[in-house]
Amino acid sequence: MAPVTDWLQIALSVLSFGVAVLALGYVVRDRSADRFLLGALGVLWVGTVVQLVYGFVALASTDRDVHAFVFVLYLLGLVAVPPLAAWWARGEPSRAGAGVVVVAGLLVPFLLLRLDTIWGGGA
Helix, strand or coil: CCCCCHHHHHHHHHHHHHHHHHHHHHHHCCCCCCHHHHHHHHHHHHHHHHHHHHHHHHHHCCCCCCCHHHHHHHHHHHHHHHHHHHHHHHHCCCCHHHHHHHHHHHHHHHHHHHHHHHHCCCC
16 A cells, blocks of 8 residues: 555645646735635645555555655645644745745645655655
8 A cells, every 4th residue: 555646646636737827817816815716725734634544544454665754744744734824824924825826835745755765665
């Protein structure tokens, strides 16, 4: 059982890039984050929670040599990114708040790739 399935990694990456592009539109139009953008982050967060559960189940049922501590930290970091970005974006009334969402949207796919690398034995 792989901790990051191809379909889940692709779906979360596409969703994350979509959130980043949406937030970039807010930055270009000089708009602060609103409920729609924060809702998109919420959907992304739900997807990362699914990945978290799937990763924990995979870790508990494997006999592979995985750096479990590092793997769990990356899973927790992955789940923390969307709500932290939403909190920061909501507190920042300028377009910089939407800029934080752009960064978060670009960070999630890289964390997913890192999870896959760690699972494969890379540290």
